[in-house]
Amino acid sequence: xxxxxxFLTAEAVPLAKVGGLADxxxxxxxxxxxxxxxxxxxxxGYRDIDRSRWGLRPTPLVGDPHVTVGKHREPxxxxxxxxxxxxxxxxxxxxRYFDRPGLYLDPSTGREFEDQLERWVFFCRAAxxxxxxxxxxxxxxxxxxxxxxxxxxxxRHPDPDPFFASTATLFSIHNLGYQGLFPAARFPTLxxxxxxxxxxxxxxxxxxxxxxxxxxxxxxLLGTVSPTYAIEIQESEEHGYGLQGVLxxxxxxxxxxxxxxxxxxxxxAVDPQIAAHYGPETLAGKQECRRALRARFGMPDDAxxxxxxxxxxxxxxxxxxxxxxxxxxxxxxxxxxxxxGSGQEEYERALLALARRWPDQVAVxxxxxxxxxxxxxxxxxxFLMPSRYxxxxxxxxxxxxxxxxxxxxxxGGLADTVREWDPERGEGNGFLFGPSTPQALAAAVHRALATxxxxxxxRRLRRNGMAEDFSWRRSAREYLEVYxxxxxxxxxxxxxxxGPAELGPIDSRPGIxxxxxxxxxx
Numbered sequence: 001x002x003x004x005x006x007f008l009t010a011e012a013v014p015l016a017k018v019g020g021l022a023d024x025x026x027x028x029x030x031x032x033x034x035x036x037x038x039x040x041x042x043x044x045g046y047r048d049i050d051r052s053r054w055g056l057r058p059t060p061l062v063g064d065p066h067v068t069v070g071k072h073r074e075p076x077x078x079x080x081x082x083x084x085x086x087x088x089x090x091x092x093x094x095x096r097y098f099d100r101p102g103l104y105l106d107p108s109t110g111r112e113f114e115d116q117l118e119r120w121v122f123f124c125r126a127a128x129x130x131x132x133x134x135x136x137x138x139x140x141x142x143x144x145x146x147x148x149x150x151x152x153x154x155x156r157h158p159d160p161d162p163f164f165a166s167t168a169t170l171f172s173i174h175n176l177g178y179q180g181l182f183p184a185a186r187f188p189t190l191x192x193x194x195x196x197x198x199x200x201x202x203x204x205x206x207x208x209x210x211x212x213x214x215x216x217x218x219x220x221l222l223g224t225v226s227p228t229y230a231i232e233i234q235e236s237e238e239h240g241y242g243l244q245g246v247l248x249x250x251x252x253x254x255x256x257x258x259x260x261x262x263x264x265x266x267x268x269a270v271d272p273q274i275a276a277h278y279g280p281e282t283l284a285g286k287q288e289c290r291r292a293l294r295a296r297f298g299m300p301d302d303a304x305x306x307x308x309x310x311x312x313x314x315x316x317x318x319x320x321x322x323x324x325x326x327x328x329x330x331x332x333x334x335x336x337x338x339x340x341g342s343g344q345e346e347y348e349r350a351l352l353a354l355a356r357r358w359p360d361q362v363a364v365x366x367x368x369x370x371x372x373x374x375x376x377x378x379x380x381x382x383f384l385m386p387s388r389y390x391x392x393x394x395x396x397x398x399x400x401x402x403x404x405x406x407x408x409x410x411x412g413g414l415a416d417t418v419r420e421w422d423p424e425r426g427e428g429n430g431f432l433f434g435p436s437t438p439q440a441l442a443a444a445v446h447r448a449l450a451t452x453x454x455x456x457x458x459r460r461l462r463r464n465g466m467a468e469d470f471s472w473r474r475s476a477r478e479y480l481e482v483y484x485x486x487x488x489x490x491x492x493x494x495x496x497x498x499g500p501a502e503l504g505p506i507d508s509r510p511g512i513x514x515x516x517x518x519x520x521x522x
Contacts, residue, residue: 149215230256314343
């Protein structure tokens with residue numbers, strides 16, 4: 001019997017995207033279906049979604065199309081479509097909370113919507129109502145980040161919902177830095193027992209209301225997006241953001257599964273958005289992509305100069321400040337740099353100033369441009385990711401697939417996917433550095449420059465990266481194991497509630513302690 005999964009998310013490509021969560025939500029469910037599961041994606045029906053393009057159609061509802069948000073009864077509507085290129089059904093939840101421009105931020109102010117808490121209460125209650133109306137019993141509710149954490153509470157409290165009695169909850173942490181924090185006085189909006197907001201309760205966090213914490217406490221199993229990040233978020237304030245104690249208390253229930261990439265959309269052998277196609281044995285096309293990228297920005301085409309790329313949010317988390325401090329030392333070497341992204345104003349200004357001062361070496365585009373992202377991955381020799389923390393990261397995996405050597409900080413998913421180049425053995429696929437300092441980043445770049453000066457080493461290094469398999473096929477197999485374990489655990493819990501049997505520990509998947517012990521043995 002196939003597993004029945006509902007995947008709740010605040011964003012999913014191609015309908016709506018702000019960050020990496022959307023990439024996961026758009027790629028993992030189709031791969032799960034290819035491996036035999038049945039998956040529905042449930043997400044908000046934002047006004048910005050192009051309904052005609054993606055085929056969203058109104059779906060009739062059975063029962064009362066209202067949910068309670070605080071003291072109010074709010075009407076909701078349902079639309080559905082198929083995820084392009086797959087049989088996965090997408091359900092979107094519409095209503096006044098999403099009938100406005102923007103996903104998380106008010107475009108008129110650049111800040112979070114003032115009714116952000118109400119929006120997630122509305123979404124989670126309506127998403128559960130929509131799944132109930134569809135009538136198909138579910139094995140697992142897969143919840144993603146704080147936006148969907150309330151669903152873990154609503155299916156069990158204040159009274160267990162019989163429809164979801166045998167449905168397990170898996171809560172995935174994509175970025176612990178965004179927790180959904182609100183004033184404690186707004187707790188009544190949730191319609192949950194007051195005890196949940198008492199000290200040490202599932203929602204209480206230093207006198208504030210914390211949605212992420214509730215997801216961690218109330219879900220049956222927990223996951224995150226890389227094995228190393230799963231360890232980091234338990235071991236330090238830097239990565240745990242105050243929740244490291246909660247995570248340590250659930251270490252046996254937490255597993256890190258590395259995100260995958262869509263290797264159909266990201267394939268230099270067939271990518272329609274790059275200047276020339278190539279593969280590990282036919283790298284000449286990559287040189288043509290490099291020439292095209294330089295021409296686009298008016299940069300001199302000098303084969304002796306390496307071209308570096310960086311794509312992402314220009315924020316402190318991504319280490320953009322570290323890069324800016326290192327560039328005065330690095331630019332005199334002659335390297336060239338192309339940056340694509342937007343973010344904090346001071347970093348945008350600093351990059352534009354560098355581009356004006358070094359027009360032959362620095363090019364900056366302050367917006368998201370998907371075709372340009374593909375062109376950068378194909379055209380660059382090296383890719384920079386100096387992140388202070390990176391739960392998983394996707395661009396380093398795109399880079400490896402495109403023969404673009406990543407230079408990354410040793411953290412989270414970056415540490416799980418990039419191995420230091422060993423020129424003596426010809427092993428490794430990139431360059432890593434430890435401390436989040438300009439000196440450590442510059443040292444890694446200098447190692448990369450030395451390798452670039454040796455064409456044979458550079459070819460071997462590129463091919464090592466292109467031989468890696470970071471597809472969703474591998475990740476989906478691991479998720480299916482966790483879903484089955486979640487289903488088994490939930491059924492055992494129900495059985496225990498009606499008899500003397502004790503619920504045993506999870507033993508079909510290694511917990512974090514097992515992962516750490518394995519690493520210590522290596």
